[in-house]
Structure formats: structure tokens, C-alpha cells
Amino acid sequence: MSVSPDEARFWPKIIKGPRTNDCWLWTGAVGDDGYGRYWIKTAGGQQALRPQRFAYLLLTGEQLPAEIKLMHSCDIPLCVRATGGKDSHLYPGTQADNLRDRSHKRRHANAHTWRWRGTGRANFAAQSRQLRDALKEHGWDESVIRPLMSGHDPNAPTLF
Numbered sequence: 001m002s003v004s005p006d007e008a009r010f011w012p013k014i015i016k017g018p019r020t021n022d023c024w025l026w027t028g029a030v031g032d033d034g035y036g037r038y039w040i041k042t043a044g045g046q047q048a049l050r051p052q053r054f055a056y057l058l059l060t061g062e063q064l065p066a067e068i069k070l071m072h073s074c075d076i077p078l079c080v081r082a083t084g085g086k087d088s089h090l091y092p093g094t095q096a097d098n099l100r101d102r103s104h105k106r107r108h109a110n111a112h113t114w115r116w117r118g119t120g121r122a123n124f125a126a127q128s129r130q131l132r133d134a135l136k137e138h139g140w141d142e143s144v145i146r147p148l149m150s151g152h153d154p155n156a157p158t159l160f
């Protein structure tokens with residue numbers, strides 16, 4: 001299978017966590033909604049893609065219709081681990097709703113919940129960019145990255 005220039009540029013922007021089930025985090029541009037942007041050149045000019053959707057396309061070969069949302073089971077907006085398999089952190093549409101329901105029922109299983117849910121849009125984007133910047137600066141340094149994902153860092157300056 002040949003690799004397109006867009007795909008070749010894409011993967012180096014992603015840092016995978018060290019554990020088997022860790023997130024794969026986007027380190028490129030982050031939009032004001034807190035989600036990534038991947039810019040590609042098309043015949044019509046520059047176009048911004050959602051990195052998680054592009055990852056899903058590359059990994060599954062499936063182009064999702066625009067109305068089908070990809071939803072994070074891990075709650076980390078920068079995560080692009082969209083393998084389409086059991087180890088995926090992103091699920092299309094209703095399947096994701098079902099998984100979310102289940103994760104609500106065992107709420108404590110998800111340490112990321114309080115940091116990434118119920119926060120305002122501006123904070124959401126700021127948190128994403130803080131995580132992205134830390135990844136670019138330190139790589140996946142457990143002592144830096146894990147607290148930024150889960151929020152369990154008593155020493156972190158209060159930015160928000």
C-alpha cells in the first residue's frame with residue numbers, strides 16, 4: 001500500500017503513550033473547540049481535517065459520512081486512537097453513546113472524566129493546548145503528561 005504525502009506527514013504529529021491501552025495524542029494544531037486540526041492541501045486550497053477522523057480513515061479504510069460523529073471513550077479530545085477495533089478510543093455515533101452510558105455507570109473507572117467534561121469551551125481548548133504544548137516540549141513524560149490528562153497534579157499552577 002502506498003503512503004500518501006498527507007499520511008506521511010500525519011503520523012509524526014502523534015505521540016503514543018507507553019502503556020498498551022494509552023491514548024495516541026495529537027501534537028499538531030488545536031482549534032478553539034479543543035480538538036485537533038490537520039491541514040492538507042487540496043485542489044480548492046487548504047482544508048482542515050479532524051485528526052481523529054483522518055486516523056480512523058487511515059486505520060480502517062472507512063470514510064465516515066459527515067453526519068456520523070466519532071466520539072472519544074477516553075474523554076481526551078486530542079486522542080486519535082481510532083483503530084476501529086477493540087483497542088480503539090473512538091467510536092462512531094451511536095456505538096459511542098452506548099459506551100458512554102456504560103462508562104457513566106462505572107464512572108470511577110475513568111480518571112479523565114472530571115477534567116474533560118462539563119468544562120467551558122474556552123477552558124477545554126486551553127487544556128488541550130496545554131497538553132499539546134507539554135507533549136511537544138517533553139515528549140510523553142509520565143510525570144508531566146499523565147497529570148495533564150487526569151488532572152491529578154497538586155503542584156500544577158491553577159491556570160483556569
Ligand SMILES: [Zn+2]
Pocket residue numbers: 022023024074075076079080081089
Ligand atoms: Zn484515548
